[in-house]
Amino acid sequence: MELCKKEDCLGCFACMNACPKGAISVTHDRLGKTIPTVDANKCIYCGACTKACPVLNESEYHITDECYAAWTKNENDRKNCASGGIGTAISRYVIDNDGVVIGTYFDDDAKLIFDYADTPEQLERFKSSKYVQAYIGYSYKKVKEFLRQGRLVLFIATPCQIDGLNHYLGKKYDNLITIDIICHGTPPITYLKEHIKAKCADAKITNVTFRGENDYHLCVYSDEKLIYSMRSDMDEYFMTFQNSSINRDNCYNCNYARHERISDITIGDFWGINREDLKEQYDGKISSIIINTEKGKKLISMLDKYIYMEKWDIDIAYRYNNQLNNPAVPGRYRETFVKNYEKVGFEKAVRKSGVSTAIAIKKAKDSKIAKAVKKVIKK
Numbered sequence: 002m003e004l005c006k007k008e009d010c011l012g013c014f015a016c017m018n019a020c021p022k023g024a025i026s027v028t029h030d031r032l033g034k035t036i037p038t039v040d041a042n043k044c045i046y047c048g049a050c051t052k053a054c055p056v057l058n059e060s061e062y063h064i065t066d067e068c069y070a071a072w073t074k075n076e077n078d079r080k081n082c083a084s085g086g087i088g089t090a091i092s093r094y095v096i097d098n099d100g101v102v103i104g105t106y107f108d109d110d111a112k113l114i115f116d117y118a119d120t121p122e123q124l125e126r127f128k129s130s131k132y133v134q135a136y137i138g139y140s141y142k143k144v145k146e147f148l149r150q151g152r153l154v155l156f157i158a159t160p161c162q163i164d165g166l167n168h169y170l171g172k173k174y175d176n177l178i179t180i181d182i183i184c185h186g187t188p189p190i191t192y193l194k195e196h197i198k199a200k201c202a203d204a205k206i207t208n209v210t211f212r213g214e215n216d217y218h219l220c221v222y223s224d225e226k227l228i229y230s231m232r233s234d235m236d237e238y239f240m241t242f243q244n245s246s247i248n249r250d251n252c253y254n255c256n257y258a259r260h261e262r263i264s265d266i267t268i269g270d271f272w273g274i275n276r277e278d279l280k281e282q283y284d285g286k287i288s289s290i291i292i293n294t295e296k297g298k299k300l301i302s303m304l305d306k307y308i309y310m311e312k313w314d315i316d317i318a319y320r321y322n323n324q325l326n327n328p329a330v331p332g333r334y335r336e337t338f339v340k341n342y343e344k345v346g347f348e349k350a351v352r353k354s355g356v357s358t359a360i361a362i363k364k365a366k367d368s369k370i371a372k373a374v375k376k377v378i379k380k
């Protein structure tokens with residue numbers, strides 16, 4: 002069976018979930034991107050894989066102008082969620098209503114995987130953004146199982162993963178809610194693993210965070226102990242992620258980076274908002290919520306206990322959040338990085354691309370400024 006072209010593959014794994022014979026497995030291309038491959042000996046040519054592929058089939062998009070500035074009413078979540086804690090707040094609603102949430106966390110092997118949570122305790126590990134591609138595995142199958150049991154299911158993921166689920170399911174379920182996170186691209190997990198190994202040697206990694214309490218820091222934990230913490234503009238991985246130099250190739254042609262959305266609700270950071278225009282005074286992180294479907298609208302109307310929301314002009318979200326308009330453009334380090342990665346690995350490839358020099362200059366400037374400030378204070 003012929004799957005979609007390798008260069009077009011989103012890595013959504015809808016084909017692998019759809020295959021009735023378990024004939025599809027995952028390999029990696031030279032840049033670490035996950036690619037499904039068919040075992041010809043097991044394939045029965047039923048076409049389930051190609052029918053479930055979002056690249057080979059039309060997707061259903063929704064367009065709306067219903068947009069809110071929002072944040073969770075749960076003070077603790079405000080500290081350790083990515084932005085306004087909306088993903089977690091809606092998850093809490095679902096769990097309070099005996100539902101189940103599908104989200105991501107780092108497993109014992111520092112691999113970002115999807116799993117489910119139906120208690121508030123299990124939900125803790127899903128909190129916050131992980132700036133790397135999450136491994137879907139067979140989680141669409143799990144979603145279907147829960148849906149068939151009649152449970153309320155919330156699936157939160159990047160737009161391509163939501164679309165993978167939509168195509169895999171092939172029909173609408175009243176008890177499924179989908180939330181996509183605004184996404185400017187996901188690097189393959191191999192880069193992050195190599196980077197952590199370089200920074201933390203062979204320590205057993207139990208968690209990695211990018212946002213939350215140490216916002217915009219790459220933090221690596223071993224048995225709950227923080228063993229590495231670096232500001233985003235001083236860390237080679239975080240910096241190259243932020244300037245879009247290490248995304249998977251297909252992220253630069255992302256079909257989901259546009260006004261039309263494929264989920265019930267879209268959430269992201271609300272950049273460009275003028276706090277003085279808020280009705281409620283607030284100095285924490287603010288999320289944007291875009292309501293795409295009637296189901297999303299109904300759900301949001303029930304969240305007063307969980308979320309503070311103010312209607313906001315969607316054009317502000319479009320203006321300041323480019324991933325609602327266009328895919329990310331390859332960053333300034335990408336070309337050299339790609340040229341070198343296969344030969345020398347992540348750390349050396351970023352060094353060769355000039356990232357380390359840029360960081361060293363920034364550090365030097367920072368320490369000069371710090372010295373000057375100290376001098377002034379002394380005076």
Ligand SMILES: Cc1cc2nc3c(=O)[nH]c(=O)nc-3n(C[C@H](O)[C@H](O)[C@H](O)COP(=O)(O)OP(=O)(O)OC[C@H]3O[C@@H](n4cnc5c(N)ncnc54)[C@H](O)[C@@H]3O)c2cc1C
Nearest residue numbers: 082083084085086087088089104105129130131185269270
């Ligand atoms: C790779 C990536 C790129 C992003 N780029 C942008 C951007 O350009 N503009 C913007 O406004 N926002 C972007 N975001 C979204 C933003 O960082 C927050 O995730 C979003 O605002 C939700 O915050 P929250 O506090 O409501 O979520 P929380 O309450 O902290 O919940 C986060 C939810 O996101 C899920 N999640 C986290 N990481 C991943 C992942 N890698 N794959 C799938 N699911 C994941 C978690 O499982 C959890 O359910 C990006 C997120 C990711 C993961």
